[in-house]
Amino acid sequence: MSDELSRALATRGYRVTAARRVILDTLVEHGSHLTADELTELVRQRATGIGRMTVYRTLDLLCGLGLLRPVYQGTGAAHYILMEDGHHHHLICTACSRVIEFDECALGDLPARVAGRLGFRIEGHLLELYGVCAECAGS
Amino acid sequence: MSDELSRALATRGYRVTAARRVILDTLVEHGSHLTADELTELVRQRATGIGRMTVYRTLDLLCGLGLLRPVYQGTGAAHYILMEDGHHHHLICTACSRVIEFDECALGDLPARVAGRLGFRIEGHLLELYGVCAECAGS
DNA sequence: GAGATAATTGATATTTTGTATCAATTATAG
DNA sequence: CTATAATTGATACAAAATATCAATTATCTC
Structure with missing residues (x-):
């Protein structure tokens, strides 16, 4: 799991340090949607002495490599x-901010078409559907 | 333009105040991708005395109504x-963070299908394609 | 229109997030 | 094992977001 991330770092010339390993492990095992400081908390439960800065920097690094994405979910902090898998799909209630993930993906060749036209090499995508959930619509 | 937003507020029982009008006007005329503080700057060039808090609150209000979305683009602040039109499409370079908008939209009935299954009333969507732009790939 | 009422505002203070710096440490190449 | 350069983490700082509350103002009712 997190081995893939480690390898991705090593392949591109970044060092695989003890701190980074703990951070990657924690990230993968916990799943997504953590903020940087939440992750720092969890990381510190496993290995004391890992600084907040290192967590921030590791997150930035992964984002720069396209392996992670920051999203904003209303609280003042970025969630990662x-x-x-290259893609992520959210269904978000604009009233109560709840986030539900779904798997269905029907983009077809859209990414490739757009990418080709603009000279991008596409790595992944995020699709967020916004709406009002059943509970919020009711009240 | 911003009249639609004003009407949306009025319809749902929110007051259309002088401050909110200026904020909505500025938001619509400038287009998207502003941070709260950037918007505050612009708003204050038009009408002095409008507080930062009011801008933040108005943005939150619009987000809660599904008329606006916060996105995170790497700098520490949310962009709105x-x-x-109900949808927005970004092509984002994960290396240099540049953001390009595109119009093509080929979701078909995906939103409706997912929404139906989960009891959501869909209002819009954001599709972000991530990749590496030609310049970053070259270097 | 004028007054009552409740939403809204904005100044201020505070908390939370994110960034910069730099000496000490540590992973890797040779 | 050593040299070297990336990485780390403590500290300090800057920026962004939130809480509070008296003063103001838009709307409703008459």
């Missing part, structure tokens, strides 16, 4: 989602 | 995008 893993892009291991 | 208007959801007037």
